[in-house]
Amino acid sequence: MINKHDHYMPLIMVSGTQDLALVTTTAASLRMDCAVVSPPGAGCFMGVPWWTALVAGCPLPAWLDCGQAAGHAAAALRAGLSGVIVSATAPQHHALASLASLTGGHVLRARPHALELPARGARDALERYLRNPRMP
Secondary structure (H helix, E strand, C coil), X not given: CEEECCEEECEEECCCHHHHHHHHHHHHHHCCCCEEECCCCHHHHCXXXXXXXXXXXXXXXXXXXXCCCHHHHHXXXXXXXXXXXXXXXXXXXXXXXHXXXXXXXXXXXXXXXXXXXXXXXXXXXXXXXXXXXXCC
């Protein structure tokens, strides 16, 4: 769950175009707010350019999980991504928060709960989660 201006937004993990398309179309059809997040640590092993390309044109807030890599998180913010998740030291987090204030992005210290879409019945699981995000 992402707290955006005191409004909790369900978070769904996506790892490719099919997942992203399912989430965006389902959220739009239900008229529900949500955000998408990369797999844990994807900023390190898939890279900022991969996530930037995947979420280009996505109408939903998109968070890149950078694990402990503050450098990848900084690159993501400089690339214009809306949010990063990074488990960084206090000085690194402070620097990233300063950078985010300049780029209009956001930084989270810890990964919040996110729905992982199942291989079967993904649409049904997603609809249930969006209707009641407090129930994984």
